[in-house]
Amino acid sequence: MNCFDCAALDTATPAVALCVDCGAALCTRHAHVTAHWLTRTAVINRIVPIDPPARSIRCTVCQAAHDAAPAPVDASWR
Numbered sequence: 001m002n003c004f005d006c007a008a009l010d011t012a013t014p015a016v017a018l019c020v021d022c023g024a025a026l027c028t029r030h031a032h033v034t035a036h037w038l039t040r041t042a043v044i045n046r047i048v049p050i051d052p053p054a055r056s057i058r059c060t061v062c063q064a065a066h067d068a069a070p071a072p073v074d075a076s077w078r
């Protein structure tokens, strides 16, 4: 499979990842990697991030949308 964003530019680049949101195949140039922390609920309903962080890979479009979206209120540590 080739990179979806490169294909839009008439370039065939082998894909190395898939966007977690839209499923587009991506090359290293178009893949955006972000860390995100899984959580567990501790006593008194306190939500605690767990180390090490997990990984999300997004395309340029989904990464931009994700960055523009307001962060959830209870996730100030993300």
Ligand SMILES: [Zn+2]
Pocket (backbone or CB within 6 Å): 003, 004, 005, 006, 013, 026, 027, 028, 029, 030
């Ligand atoms: Zn690409």
Ligand SMILES: [Zn+2]
Pocket (backbone or CB within 6 Å): 019, 020, 021, 022, 023, 024, 058, 059, 060, 061, 062, 063
């Ligand atoms: Zn995407």
